[in-house]
Amino acid sequence: MIGLGSTAPRQFAFTTRAHAAVDDATGEPIGLDDVDTRVGWLLDLIAAAGGELVSRLWQPVTFEVLAAGRDGAGRRLPAQGHVAAARLGWNPHYPTGVYVPSRVTRVVTAQVMTSLRTLAYRDTAMTALSERFDPATGRIAPPTRAADWVPAGFARGLQRQLVAHSRRTDTDAVPAGRVRITDIQGPPRTSAMARLSAADRQLAQITAAGRELVLTVKLPTCPAPAGRAQWRRVRLTAAIPGHLQGRAVTDWHLPTLVLDRKGLLWRCAAAELVPVGDLGSATVAVGVDWSPSTLGAAATAASGPDGLSSDYRGVTYDDRGLGTKLARLQAEGQMLHRKAARLTRLAATAPPEVRAQLEAKIAVLNEHRTAVGVKRGKINRELGFHFARQVTDYAEAAGATVIAVEDLTTLETRGHGRVNNNRAAQSARRKATAALAHTAAGVGIAVVSVPARGSSAQCPGCDEPLARPGGYHTAWCSGCRVGGNRDHVAGVNLAKRALLGKRKVTRRRGQLPAIRVAEHAPVRRSRDKNGPTPSRPRHRRVRRSLPTVTPRLGVTPNRHVPAPRASVWDTVKHEPPQGDAGSRGTRTSPTPATPVADSMRST
Structure with missing residues (x-):
């Protein structure tokens, strides 16, 4: 039985790097370059x-x-x-x-x-x-x-x-x-890494002291050690990342050691205490719909004495242009792959001297493709955690205790063309789901997976097919008189399925809690204030004054066109004419209307 305010341990991962190293027996400092070399011998x-x-x-x-x-x-x-x-x-x-x-x-x-x-x-x-x-x-x-x-x-x-x-x-x-x-297929290649968690204190041990982690690990002193004397303990010190300081961490696990372009990298894991969310008592849920145009959209649904209700107003995640950058990097990686494959076919039948040149080019292309993959991985991680933070803040503001996401195992992108299908299939949905589960657990909100079929095609009120009066991204039900953004309506359906199936949750180790059956109940449109107001950027006053510029001789100056009105305050004062270089506070005397009228009469 889960009580109010109860906590439970959960594991999470992070990375860090050592900034100091000493010999554990003598206490003499060791250069980080020497540590990288000795770790490289161990990984080899x-x-x-x-x-x-x-x-x-x-x-x-x-x-x-x-x-x-x-x-x-x-x-x-x-x-x-x-x-x-x-x-x-x-x-x-x-x-x-x-x-x-x-x-x-x-x-x-x-x-x-x-x-x-x-x-x-x-x-x-x-x-x-x-x-x-x-x-x-x-x-x-x-x-x-x-x-x-x-x-x-x-x-x-x-x-x-x-x-x-x-x-x-x-x-x-x-x-x-x-x-x-x-x-x-042939046997897979093994990665050059050392999972120290499989060993015990005779090989490695880790302790936390203040804001630092101290790892003591036994490393070889030469590429081919011949005895125990050529394995010596090294004490490495690394800083605990700032976002982990002050958290209720109960245990620090031994890291996995890898070498990258910057040197030795620790892939660590730790356990902390987090609030436990009670799915059985959930009354407000947030549904997250994965969208082909953006990473996802969210909407809320609430259960009360009168049944389920929703305002049908959700929020759409703004990826800040990272999705476009990912698509560009994906196209670049595919182009490099095709070029390397073509050069490989040419090198198979080329003379020896030409083959050497082609192999050198192939190596460069493969190196560039690996760098592109590293960039995509970093952007996917940044995109996933940024999305998770926005959805978690939205759920907190709505008072939700459960977030429902579409089951990725049943979600397949089809009907959008070969290029868009490929982009959607390689999007950061799975990383975003893991990041959302991690971020939401920190504030006591549970994340469950619900069936995805029909969430964007059926009405949350009557469970009938929705019409598309405005195209793909709009949805409307003429019977219930509800509709709006297609992804927001899908979010309401997902939140409804989480609230109706909260007593039938299946839990499997290593996976999210899952609701397998999609039940239906009418969701009425509510105009009550039961959800957070989506943030909108405020209008900013536009300064229309232009600096005085001395025109260059022989050059026709460009005419500066003022920006459109940005708020009602712009209508208070007279709008300066085009090309006026004075400030907004300068009052220009308008041309009297009488001479103009007399000149018109005279014509």
Whole structure:
């Protein structure tokens, strides 16, 4: 039972960098460049050992064992990757004469088991789809059992792999049986990183002192350490980010060490206490609709003694031009990919001297494409958290305790053209959902996923199809006399589904609480003030005075046209004529009307 004011722990991630390093035994300072070099040696050992282990285990029997979840004695495999690998006897091999501590081996096996367990699900789905795949038509028959169902987007990706596999092989020689993941693709590359969370205090430990984090980790002193003496402890000190200072953090977890262009980067995790939102007592909900034109829009719905009501006035997120920038970077990355692929085909049949030049160009293109991907990742993160903050503030102002978002697993963009479909599919929706859940949990607002089907096409009042009198972005119901922006109406539908299904929430570990069934109840239009007023920019007075400029000889000066009126205050004083260089406070004497009238009579 959740009581009022109760709290619960939740984990979150952040990044930081070390600003000081000392030898833990002698206390002598160590340069950060030397630390980066020693961490690079550690990552090289981990990546080489992980790659060798994955290549050795890239066999169908490996995925059969992982899919069964049992060891040779029939016991259930533990959740910890390094413990499961030790029980199965899957240990990495190191070069002769190189000594590596057993805790580093734990890190290697934990990372390898994470990748193999993810690919085991893909192997199972591919095996089921290959049995229903027709190489002649390239189509997959519908599933006959519920256990063979996979998400539509996931199935399309596997179908493309099966089509490419059938084209590479002889069509007549393709067996009608099962195809495994080891038949279609090679072993994946292992990332150069060290997940210290798989180890214990013998390899690394972390403590918080004031506004700093102190990480003590054992690093090699040479590329190929031959004994324990060539592994020494280094004490690294990093600052806690400013947005985490003052928060109720209960535990700091060991980070993941990676190297980027700036040096050593800590990818840390921590646990804190946050207020718990009670879904069962929610009376006001905010629905978030993902839009193809912008990232999303939000609207509110409230339940009371008279049923559900809404003012049908929502807010649309303004991405400040970041969406346009993302589309440009995506097009640039695709262009670089096409160019590199074309040069690769040319290099395959080119003479040796030309091939060397083409390979150099290909390397430059791949480097540029990687940089574009890094930029897109940073913009997506900024976009997601900015969107999450705006929606959370909107929900707080409305007094909502639950935010409903569309279920991304059932949301597929279609009917907007190939380019727009691709842009919408690669948008930051999933990152925005994670950022929204993180930001809203900090103020005690729960985020749930609701079904997306029909949210933009059905009326919240009568559940009938909506008309589109003004085009795609408008919606109107002639029976209920409600309508407006299409995304705002969809937000009302999503908020309604959250309020009606608040007693039927399904919770799964690692996922948002979900409402699987979309129930209907009429939502009446309310004119009461039960929602926040959308912020609008105020009109600013426009200064129409122009600085006095001495015209240059021989150049025809441009005539300055004043800006349009910005507020009612502009009508108080006489509007200066075009080309007037005086200030607004200067009163110009108007031309008398009598001489003009006399001149008109005389004509």
